[in-house]
Amino acid sequence: MDAVDAVTPDLKKNLYRTMLRIRRIEEKIAVLYPEQEMRCPTHLYIGQEAVAAGVCANLSKGDSVFGTYRAHGLYLSLGGDLNAMMAELYGKRTGCTRGKGGSMQLIAPDEGLLCTSALVGGTIPMAAGAGLAERLRRSDRVAVAVFGDGGTEEGVFHESLNFASLKKLPVVFVCENNFYAVYTHFSQRQCADNIYERAHAYAMPGVRVDGNDALEVYRAMREAVMRARRGAGPSLIECRTYRWLEHVGASSDVTRDPEELDEWIARCPVRTLQHRLVEEGLLSEEDIHRMKAEVDAEIVAAVRFAKESPFPAPEELEAGVYAP
Ligand SMILES: Cc1ncc(C[n+]2csc(CCOP(=O)(O)OP(=O)(O)O)c2C)c(N)n1
Ligand SMILES: [Mg+2]
Incomplete structure (x- = not known):
């Protein structure tokens, strides 16, 4: 089956559901964040949902993923438990790292999310290491590194x-090029706009895709994953996208040109796919309404779970952490 055939109606609907779910969960986090009950730095992913959804839709049990601190989308796309994610943001014992990692260190080992980290670029070599382990085991599993343009x-x-x-x-190297590292635009940091071409210096395929188009991301990732599974080596995918809010926190980014943001909002990845599915007759207004209601109920329950969960006990302080 080629990459085009692989994009079935069910796949499109699943991608849409995944992206809608990420969007609504993060919108809720943005509303709750100013309450100051989530005490961890939180980097929202709103605007970038198509990347995580398109990448993860290609992965299977046993594949491993390594991301950055902006990882809610990856965690949710891989099937990470929402209650455990919300509890982690609230620093609770029931969180995915028992309340010690916060938003920047989400993990979901059973779903393949082995590490996310505040260290820019820090998880890229981990994916190479995981790829080496799979090669030594002679498995057909792949390791994926997802990192920003700053990485x-x-x-x-x-x-x-x-x-x-x-x-x-x-290994598949996925760069989420949202054009900014904190407040600094790509053009002020890099001498050439050629991230995907750097793959050629390392004798591997490199492609650039519209990171706001989940199907485009899906197809590029599918090719890279198939290549990795058949032992042909790694690939680099550059996904061009944009974060809508400030670098960290839930407010708007006042340092950027509002027109630039408007242009990207007009290319909203969730709405783009929604329009396409409605046009193709795969999604009705009623379906969308029902999906939103389902996610919203899930969010209410997860926030309640997080708020009602206990904090870690003082005697657990050093358990599960590296303490030299
Ligand atoms: C090794 C390292 N250097 C610097 C920082 C400070 N820092 C935090 S986020 C960030 C920007 C990273 O931008 P990018 O990789 O494009 O990711 P984005 O936030 O856009 O998703 C920097 C420089 C850090 N956390 N780690
Ligand atoms: Mg960036």
Whole structure:
């Protein structure tokens, strides 16, 4: 089956449901964040949902994923438990890292999300390491690194691409190029707008896709995953997208040109796919209404679970953390 055939009506509907769910959960977090009960720095993903959804829809049990601190979308796309995510944001014992990692260190090991980290670029070599482990085990599993445009400015990006290509490791490197590292635009940080082309320096395929188009992301990822599974080595995918809110926190980003934001809001990944599915007769207004109601009920329950859960006990302070 080729990549086009793989985009079935069910896949499209699932991608839409995943993205809608991420969007509504994050919109709720943005509303609740100013209450100051979530005490961890929180980096929202609103505007970038198509990347996580399109990437994760290609993965299977046993594949591993390594992300950044902006990982709610990855966690949810992989099937991470919503209660455990909300509890983690509230610093509770029932959170996915028992309340010790917060939003920046989400994990869902059973679903394949092995590490997300505040260290820019820090998880890129972990994916190369996981790819090496799978190669040694002779499995057909893949490891995925998801990182920002800022992550490509770290030395480990280059080292990891080189090593993974040299050893033909089953790794997919996914760059979410949202054009900003905190407040600084890409053009003020990098000499050339060519992230995907850097793959060629490391003898692997590199492609650039519209990161607001879940189907485009899906197709590119599918090709890269198939290549990795058949032992042909790694690939790099650059997904061009945009975050709608400030770098960290739930307010708007007052440092950016409002017209630039408006242009990207007009290309909203959730609405774009919704229009397409309605036009194709795959989704009715009633379906959309029902999906929203289902997610909203889930969110209410997860927030209640998080708020009612206990904090970790003082004697648990050093359990499960690296304490030299
Ligand atoms: C090694 C390292 N250097 C610097 C920082 C400070 N820092 C935090 S977020 C960030 C920007 C990263 O931008 P990008 O990789 O594009 O991710 P985005 O926030 O856009 O998703 C920087 C420089 C850090 N956390 N880690
Ligand atoms: Mg960025």
